[in-house]
Amino acid sequence: MAFPTALHKANRHAPLIVSAVILLLFGLYLAGRINEWLQLEHTPPTATSGTSQSADMALDIQRMESLFGAPPERAQTQQTSSGSELTLHGSFVHADPIRSTAIVQRAGHPPQLYRIGEELEPGLSLHSVYPDRVDVLRDGQIETLLFPSTRSAPAQTDYSEQATPAEQPDPQVEMLQQQLDALHQQTGGDTAPTEDAPADQPATEDD
Secondary structure (H helix, E strand, O other), rough: OHHHHHHHHHHHHHHHHHHHHHHHHHHHHHHHHHHHHHHHHOOOHHHHHHHHHHHHHHHHHHHHHHOOOOOOOOOOOOOOOOOEEEEEEEEEOOOOOHOOEEEEEOOOOOEEEHHHHHHHOOEEEEEOOOEEEEEEEEEEEEEEEEEOOOOHHHHHHHHHHHHOOOOOOOHHHHHHHHHHHHHHHHHHOOOOOOOOOOOOOOOOOOO
């Protein structure tokens, strides 16, 4: 009688035992999957992915150049010393850079007043004016023209008054002096001639 009773109890609890075993196996499977996922999260990316991306970008750039052509080269902007065929005699800096002027002398020519963008000769134009130098644009390249190093700026600021009877001023320089005076009056005195530019005549006060 005891054996049938035990068998009956085992048959009655069999579904519960099977369910517990299935849950245990599923839990072990789920734990293994979670462990694999954590290992993938902590694994550093391989270097081959970055190399492949760089190669893909290089290929894309080559394809774009083949379709649209290579980008045009920018004009050279390196400042170099201009040749000896030009001599800077004065710079007239204006509050508006476009209205600045400079007195430049070419070899074999008298000094002349030039404005920004004005051609000194074919292929050479005045680019910008500064108190101590000017920049000229020659075939897309900017060249710097400095004042002659042999001249002293303070001694030349008012050379019209220091001229001796034996050394009369050049008529071309006097003409440029008049042009600078007129330009200074038109701009209301907001500009300042520098270096070799002739200074204004001293004003006299009437008693």
